[in-house]
């Protein structure tokens with residue numbers, strides 16, 4: 079294998095700005111199918127910032143591709159101002175147009191990249207640009223309100239927004255100071271935030287982040303648009319998936335912050351993509367991975383998924399190369415023996431090929447919530463059972479936003495060294511009075527849960543607005559309570575993310591939470607547990623329970639909510655699990 083690397087290439091886009099690009103290409107000079115990766119993290123990063131699920135550049139060189147890695151507008155050596163999402167559609171299309179004009183490009187272009195490097199792919203593809211033949215969006219999203227900035231239930235993904243903004247601002251400040259410009263004091267201040275991001279996230283009001291906003295004013299826009307309004311409609315790439323005509327290999331992780339959306343991208347494209355190739359060529363691969371580098375090993379302190387669980391063990395590079403070979407080189411046989419869906423089934427700790435997602439034999443099964451006494455804490459009397467409850471009851475807890483339930487692992491970014499994403503033991507939060515726990519008896523037979531999980535709860539509150547959270551947990555025989563997936567629903571967005579409606583204090587509402595997706599076999603000796611509460615902080619911002627503008631509230635504004643969960647024949651609160659019985 080012999081290749082050439084051209085650094086400092088300047089790609090002109092329609093307004094005359096030059097975007098810094100590094101080109102890797104075969105030394106032979108022969109025209110090659112070309113891959114484009116764009117992101118705001120510097121062109122030295124060739125596999126994407128969010129994890130190492132993107133193929134190694136040397137594997138792409140060995141396979142004979144040319145690769146262009148580009149700084150997004152305003153990032154590192156590219157001209158202009160970096161405002162997330164805003165310019166990526168046009169800049170991506172103009173770069174594809176430039177690529178096909180190069181003598182080393184054979185006219186066929188694919189895109190790849192993780193996280194921000196995936197947002198840009200969906201934006202480029204949504205223009206229907208002719209030369210684009212395939213894409214590999216990895217741990218990413220095609221709808222920026224739903225993921226990563228807010229969530230399907232309308233709560234702000236605070237940990238993501240703040241840690242990412244801090245990281246981007248810090249990278250930029252480092253770049254400026256090392257080039258002899260910038261302000262070293264600002265760099266120091268950002269480095270301090272990065273060392274303790276939870277400290278910054280705990281400051282109320284959320285909107286008082288002058289330091290971060292000074293470096294990335296876009297943060298203010300995000301906080302000023304808590305509803306899924308016109309601002310988000312404009313930013314999001316996929317208003318109409320039929321505009322996308324290329325197949326995508328969607329790659330995600332069960333503990334990645336984007337996983338709900340990764341799966342949604344796959345299903346919406348499968349149903350409504352703009353060509354037969356886009357619909358039938360969609361692929362989905364999900365491993366036991368979290369977002370940050372390291373989360374892709376499948377090895378976590380509280381849970382170890384074995385060697386097969388790592389990115390290397392998954393043979394992901396082989397899958398990616400075959401996919402690219404099929405769509406960029408037209409090799410019809412390249413995907414032979416592979417399946418459209420490949421998932422890591424936790425519990426069994428094995429990879430499994432599937433033909434569809436959700437799995438065709440899914441039995442959506444209700445597990446009802448009941449309790450013979452208070453369900454507060456894991457020591458309480460909460461029961462989860464497929465039998466319908468016979469008597470009516472309510473469980474009560476006080477949700478105090480000044481004392482929120484702390485996030486322990488799960489689908490967070492976890493950029494700070496002291497934070498951990500993924501399958502973390504939840505026992506410390508299950509000991510809290512404001513966490514209701516509903517648990518099955520010890521299982522005698524394995525129970526497989528693979529697919530979308532949802533929770534319907536009948537709830538009332540003393541407040542005009544509050545949040546409800548749900549968490550699915552696998553309780554091991556040794557007592558470990560390992561988080562699988564979770565969700566949150568903000569009361570005011572129970573009917574619509576675009577048109578908030580406050581609650582009537584005391585009125586009972588049935589609210590459905592999107593609890594994301596998972597694939598896990600609960601083994602004999604284990605128990606299935608559901609936690610219900612009203613905060614998961616700082617994964618999500620805390621609801622001050624006032625019905626006011628949440629991002630503007632100080633701790634003094636916040637009030638305690640008395641929240642009730644109703645269960646029984648008239649109020650069938652239930653967890654709906656996608657059961658696979660093979």
Ligand code: BEZ
Nearest residue numbers: 127128193194195226242
């Ligand atoms: C990333 O590129 O890794 C990223 C982008 C947005 C939010 C979180 C992470």
